Amino acid sequence: MNNVSISTLRSIEYSVPDLTKTSRFYEKIWKLEPVAQENGALYFRATGSEHHCVVLHMGATAGVKKINFGAKDKKTVDAIYQRLRGLKIHVSKAPAPLLTPGGGYGFSFRDPDGIEYEVASDVIQHKQSYMSNDRPFxxxxxxxxxxxxxxxxxxxxxxxxxxxxxxxxxxxxxxxxxxxxxxxxxxxxxxxxxxxxxxxxxxxxxxxxxxxxxxxxxxxxxxxxxxxxxxxxxxxxxxxxxxxxxxxxxxxxxxxxxxxxxxxxxxxxxxxxxxxxxxxxxxxxxxxxxxxxxxxxxxxx
Ligand SMILES: [Fe+2]
Missing domain, CATH: 3.10.180.10 (2,3-Dihydroxybiphenyl 1,2-Dioxygenase, domain 1)
Incomplete structure (x- = not known):
């Protein structure tokens, strides 16, 4: 792998028309755990250390809103930003501290097909992570x-x-x-x-x-x-x-x-x-x- 590389898949953000029903599924049936709520969006974690793995936003139709990656450190985030700019990928804002739950340092961009991503480092990790015999980690x-x-x-x-x-x-x-x-x-x-x-x-x-x-x-x-x-x-x-x-x-x-x-x-x-x-x-x-x-x-x- 080249040294300008992301190192993990962190989370996915969905837009859904029925927030209540969808959140009931991810919590009670799929067995994730609510971890934050901000600006109407609901955040869920799995049992692993990642701060959250799913974010639900209210939207007219159901689908992917954003996919979030992790990078090793701020230097790597900056290097990926420069790499994307070099490839003429439109990046609206330079890397900066993130104000969403879990924080971190990162930026967002879209791939050539138009899907939105975020890459971030230093997102808060849960100290309490564990393996469960019936829940995803x-x-x-x-x-x-x-x-x-x-x-x-x-x-x-x-x-x-x-x-x-x-x-x-x-x-x-x-x-x-x-x-x-x-x-x-x-x-x-x-x-x-x-x-x-x-x-x-x-x-x-x-x-x-x-x-x-x-x-x-x-x-x-x-x-x-x-x-x-x-x-x-x-x-x-x-x-x-x-x-x-x-x-x-x-x-x-x-x-x-x-x-x-x-x-x-x-x-x-x-x-x-x-x-x-x-x-x-x-x-x-x-x-x-x-x-x-x-x-x-x-x-x-
Ligand atoms: Fe699969």
Whole structure:
């Protein structure tokens, strides 16, 4: 990785039309914990040390509002800022102390597809972090749809120091840490959020989370299975707005020497759509939701 690089995926911000219902899902069902409330936005943490992993804003339609990355220190934030300016990426404000919950030092920008990001260092970390047997400990990855995934992949690597981990016929997986991927770019007709994934401490915690969701009336849209690229166990659901969320576990840890697999290699390694050959095809509703036509689940909770 070049030395101008982000080092972690911190959080995602959504706009949602029903703040009350959505926050009830993320707290009571998905099992995040409210940590702050400011200017009408609601902040939730997982059990890990990151100050918050989800921010909910009131908005006319549901979708991604912003994706937030972490950098090692202020010097790195400044270096990324200079790098983006050199690439003629529009950055409205220079890095500065952040006034949002968790604070830190950073700035915001948009990628060539128009999605907004923030990169920050020195965000407050929770002293009390722990692993729970049924709750996620961090935001694991975000998958973004694009009709130009090759160019977007190159941009992430060039501008932000990401590295290509694997390619399939439909997705490019890129990393900014030892996690196999923190971002993936999915081939689609346009730009939208495909899904977010939340890491559980282990398989048992993932299955306990799946059991809770099912008990509360949420159907499993895909899974339980094991992905090829990343080797992570997965189970997919739609949250109340129809946005797709994944519980994942056992994400592969990779080093600098990891050799990226090609679409042809992955096509022969997998049984059906995943490694075990256990999971049926993803539900039609989930596939629609993943490509921007959100289908909310029919469930009262
Ligand atoms: Fe995923």
């Amino acid at each position: 961090k935001l694991s990855h975000v998958v973004i749809n694009s009709d130009r995934i090759s160019q977007q992949t190159e941009w992430f690597c060039d501008a932000l120091g990401f590295k290509l981990s694997d390619q399939t016929e439909i997705m490019n997986f890129i990393r900014c840490s030892s996690d196999h991927h923190s971002i993936a770019l999915a081939r689609s007709n346009g730009v939208s959020l495909n899904h977010t994934a939340w890491e559980m401490p282990d398989f048992n915690a993932l299955m306990t989370g799946v059991g809770r969701l099912r008990h509360c009336g949420f159907e499993v849209d895909w899974g339980v299975g094991r992905h090829g690229p990343g080797n992570n166990i997965f189970s997919y659901f739609r949250e109340p707005n129809g946005l797709v969320v994944e519980y994942t576990a056992e994400v592969e840890q990779v080093g600098e020497d990891y050799k990226a697999g090609t679409p042809e290699e992955w096509a022969t390694r997998r049984r059906k759509n995943e490694m075990w050959g256990n999971a049926d095809l993803p539900s039609t509703s989930m596939r629609k939701s993943m490509h921007g036509n959100l289908v909310p689940p029919k469930v009262e909770f």
